[in-house]
Amino acid sequence: MDLKRVGNQTVVFSSPPVILASYSVVGPMEGRGPLGKTFDKVWQDNINGEKSWELAESKLLQEAMQGAVEQAGIPLSQVDYMLAGDLLNQIISSNFAARKLALPFIGLYGACSTMALGMAVGSMLIDGGFASHVLVGVSSHHDSAERQYRLPTEQGGQRSLSAQWTVTGAGSVLLGQSGTGPRITAATLGRVLDYGETDVGNMGAAMAPAVADTLLNHFQDLQRQPEDYSLIASGDLGMVGADLTREVMLRSGMSLGSEYTDCGLMIYDKSQDVHAGASGCGCSAVVFAGDIMQRLTAGSLKRVLLVGSGALHSPTSSLQGESVPGIGHAVVIEG
Structure with missing residues (x-):
């Protein structure tokens, strides 16, 4: 096989x-x-x-x-x-x-x-x-x-x-299975990581290690570098999580460079007072289905790495004193 x-x-x-x-x-x-x-x-x-x-x-x-x-x-x-x-x-x-x-x-x-x-x-x-x-x-x-x-x-x-x-x-x-449009060429499924973050108001910090881990495994598995992508978009780490992800990657010997952004930083502007940015399942979904897909279709983006980030907690687990585990899943989309 x-x-x-x-x-x-x-x-x-x-x-x-x-x-x-x-x-x-x-x-x-x-x-x-x-x-x-x-x-x-x-x-x-x-x-x-x-x-x-x-x-x-x-x-x-x-x-x-x-x-x-x-x-x-x-x-x-x-x-x-x-x-x-x-x-x-x-x-x-x-x-x-x-x-x-x-x-x-x-x-x-x-x-x-x-x-x-x-x-x-x-x-x-x-x-x-x-x-x-x-x-x-x-x-x-x-x-x-x-x-x-x-x-x-x-x-x-x-x-x-x-x-x-x-x-x-x-x-x-x-x-x-066939037709015209951008293609999904690869996927890197992430591991659940937990570094003990207990503040449910700081999900970016809880998710960042898992996103960085998925990115590192993705680049290693495919023998690629961040510059091999037109855009690397996590979703949704917000300001705190995106900064932490950049730092973790740098400490691991890899700079994400100008190709990296976060969907949680794209959807709102500073005048909308959302503090650290956006979150929610719908965040990366609407940013991808709208802005990113339009740029892929127009040809201004050639290869995109979308890295979904999740905080795997619940109200019950938080009330019982559990920390917030994180997960990151990545898909490669090519125009």
Whole structure:
């Protein structure tokens, strides 16, 4: 058997799946940010006629996934699997969106790394001959995440300067066995690392070691350097985590250089007062489905490394004094 695994943690696809289409739906705050014009749909408010923030989040995801299928011009009946995840308990946003779409469903949880994880798993399904079309999507909602993880939104609690703002948004891509579009050529699945960070208001510090570990293994496995990429985008470490990742990489003998940025630093500007940047499953998803995909399609980006970062904690584990483990998953997309 000819294994497609290379090195410690990377797989290289012999028949790279094609991203046939992408679609992004965001809330009004995201629409006012510097990437506002790159999103396919901007809601006028965060609830959009629904009875709760949780139902609104599921609607975000459903619209994004339907949008990707419609943009590709592929009948929904030709989609073999739907892969989706979110931040809420038992990934309810994804479950309820799957109930509407009525596709064979694989639920995923990688916290904010779920978009990259979904793209990697979807690519494995296609490259392995198990599917011809896979629909991948994730969502997050500022208010539903605040209610679950932190303080009641109505309470107006003070946020620490290291805290990040959860993106209200959903992003989706439709992967195909053949067709026209950027291709996913490789994936590096990460390990769970925990350096004892207990401050849930500083997720960037908790995730940075895992992202750096995935990057180091990726470059070693493929014998590449950061300059081999037009763009390296983590998502979403924010200001604190991105700086720490640069430092860890430098101490390991590698500079990420000007090719590196973080999706959590791209989606908002300083005037929006989000402290350390953005977070949430939807952050890297909408940045990739919008801005990055458009630049890949236009040819201004040739090879992109998207590194999803996840803080694998829950309200229960935090209340019980557990630290916050981190994970990083990477996918290579080539135009």
